[in-house]
Amino acid sequence: MIETHAHIYSDDYAEDRQQMLDRAWAAGIKQIWMPNCDHTTIPGMMDLAAQYPGRCLPMIGLHPTYVKEDFENELQIVEEWLGKYKFIAIGEIGMDLFWDKTFQSQQKEAFLFQCALARKHNLWIDIHCRSAFWETVELIEKFADAKLTGIFHCFTGTLDEAxxxxxxxxKLGIGGVATFKNGGLDKVIPFVDLEHLVLETDSPYLAPTPFRGKRNEVAHIALVAQRVADLKHMSKEEVIAQTTKTALKLLQ
Incomplete structure (x- = not known):
């Protein structure tokens, strides 16, 4: 399995990070893709990338909820890192209007700037989109560029949005919300071809049932795979094989 989105550098794993990773490898995880948040998360992320080359793969980007007055300085740091390391993607980037709309215009500017970086460096983008799907779509469409691709991470939208x-x-990043009783993805996943889906946990957040409300971890991705399999009336092995294939295509 490919874990396409996990914050394994988080302080939530300060006490047992190695054990958490050991459980992930034992569960059959081939790679863990790590999204960045801002300059403060880069050191821990890059340490893991160095410790597990080819297995813990970093992205670089400025998370929308980290966009503040100093966002231009943060973007400069992102650009500097792109000049000295080969990242797999620009992420996580996007729009988040759920908690606070104070920096909505800055979020838009940061997103468009990072989309331009993705095109410049021939990378895909990992999109964080909360309460802002159509606003994000409008920004993507400004590019009118078929080369701009990636993942709508933690997709929880409607079938029309999918x-x-x-x-x-x-691609649609499917995580723990798929296992929630009222998560809504039971009305989406059955009607979307499997080739458009990839698996994620967003660890340490959004733990799947029966761990909802607790710290999430990468090994729980097996529960997400099983839920997708159940919704699509196919085997878990088929889901794992196709989602892994889909994810690896993004790295080509």
Whole structure:
């Protein structure tokens, strides 16, 4: 399995990070893709990338909820890192209007700037989109560029939104919300071809049932795979094989 989105550098794992990773490897995880948040998360992320080359793969980007007055300085740091390391993607980037709309215009500017970086460096983008799906789509469409692709991470939208994301050339990152009783993805996943889905946990957040409300970890991705399999009336092995294939295509 490919874990396409996990913050394994988080302080939530300060006491047992190695044991958490050992459980992930034992569960059959081939790679863990690590999204960045801002300059403070880069050191821990890069330490893991160095410790597990080819297995813990870093992205670089400025998370929308970390966009503040100093966002231009943060973007400069992102650009500097792109000049000295080969990242797998620009992420996580996007729009988040759930908690606070104070920096909405700055979030837009940061997103467009990072999309331009993705095109410049021939990288895909990992999108964080909360309460801002159509605003994010509008920004993507400004590029009108079929080469701009990636993942709508932690996708929890409607079938119409799923179809729009796919139309734009993006994959849907499916995580723990798929296992929630009222998560809504039971009305989406059965109607979306498996080739458009990838698996994630967003660890340490959004733990799947029966661990909901507790710290999430990468090994729990097996529960997500099983839920997708159940919704699509196919085997877990089929889900793992196809989602892994889909994820690896993004690295080509």
């Amino acid at each position: 179809q729009k994301a796919i139309e734009l050339g993006f």
